Amino acid sequence: MVRISERHLSCTVAVLAFFAVGLPLRDADALGQTVSTWKLGPPIVTYWNAGDKLTLTDEIARRAVTGGYNLVWVTDPSQLAIAWQYGLRTQLINQALLTASSLDNPTKLAQLNALIDRYKTSSAAYTYFVTDEPNAKAFADCARLVAHIRQRDPGHLAYINLLPFSCTAEELGTSGDTTAAYNAYLSQYVNTVRPSLLSYDHYQFLTTGDSNGYFKNLAMVGAASRQVGVPFINIVQACGWKSGLTFRVPTGNEMRYLVYTTLAYGAQGISYYYYDTGVTNSGGLINPDGAPTAIYTATAPLNREFVAIAMELQPLRLLGAYHAGMTPPGTMPLASDAPFRLDPPVPSMPYKTLKPVKGMLLGFFGSAAKGNAPSQPTHVLVVNLDYQADDVTTVVGPGNLEAFDTATRMWSPTTVNRTKLCLPPGGGKLVRLQGTASH
DSSP, X not given: XXXXXXXXXXXXXXXXXXXXXXXXXXXXXXXXXXXXXXXXXXXXXXXXXXXXXXXXXXXXXHHHHHHTOOEEEESSGGGHHHHHHTTOEEEEOXXXXXXXXXXXXXXXXXXXXXXXXXXXXSTTEEEEEEEESOOGGGHHHHHHHHHHHHHHOXXXXXXXXXXXXXXXXXXXXXXXXXXXXXXXXXXXXXXXXXXXXXXXXXXXXXXXXXXXXXXXXXXXXXHHHHHHTOOEEEEEEOEEXXXXXXXXXXXXXXXXXXXXXHHHTTOSEEEEEOSBOOSSEEESSBOTTSXXXXXXXXXXXXXXXXXXXXXXXXXXXXXXXXXXXXXXXXXXXXXXXXXXXXXXXXXXOOOOTBSOOOEEEEEEEEOOOOTTOOOOOOEEEEEEOOTTSOEEEEEEOXXXXXXXXXXXXXXXXXXXXXXXXXXXXXXXXXXXXXXXXXX
């Protein structure tokens, strides 16, 4: 992946209420395009691979299962049998054929079609890797390739990962200040490419502190995904490297923080950058000798927690993500009269650039609104934003509550409208009103 240097921004904006897009994806057939029949299925847990050289092996598949991953990369359909044996879904990468230029070359087009026809027949097939971090000027070519894949194989996803909010307008291929440029980038992408899933990456852990665009990027991509009615996946930092700025290797607690904040903003997928430790990087999931790293060990239980919680939330809609304590750029404060609140309230704290965010994050979820009736939150994911210390809080709701156990995937009811939460550093707990099952 191309690494973009972080830029520290000071403006605070509301969640993407001003984001404008065109026709929703369900109307794609009105434009003469083939409608995708791809289904998300279980929430995605995957990793970023090392280009197209990570050939799937039995060892990699076993390690994926042990680590709680459910989507692996393959470089050729011949590796699908391995994925199928371990119950894994696959992403096919072929940078020679899965490119828009193949559509203009009869020989390559025939090879591309043969590749698609071979891949799509496997029950382990899930997605085609198209490109990483395209400039807006490349969207037209992306759209051509996505439309071709969708026409030939509507049941599987054409995957594109977008640039982060920390880019300049020039890097994005748009114009305006940072916020306007990124809004334009997202808008042009969904209108031109008409994706079935949004994906982006944003890395915040520097050796000098924490960059301040992480939550704003989550809010903007999450809002865009809800507006066009598609899920989104967040690629998070799992290694350290030097590229303009120096990024540190995250700790296990910081990885928990990334997992739970991603969930609280409504994501249905998480990916880790990246799989193996390279020459210029440290951390990652796997050492050069094939041994798992400390990050792999730390994320193995977190991946299962992610799937358990995201599966519970999948039938619902994020109604808002609210911060109590610090409110970093692009975030919304928790109102004192919110349907779910904390007792005692978390006092407001000043936010400072490069300093860790402190306080609590509450993601409100509920069923989609019917008619003119406003949606009411029935579920709340409470996250301790302090990744250096445990915290204890009490969540109070508009009725009797029950808490979700990620290990058993069972709910524990109470007879009162409050429940005490003991949250590990960066961790969270899902709570709901009794009688509001999401399934």
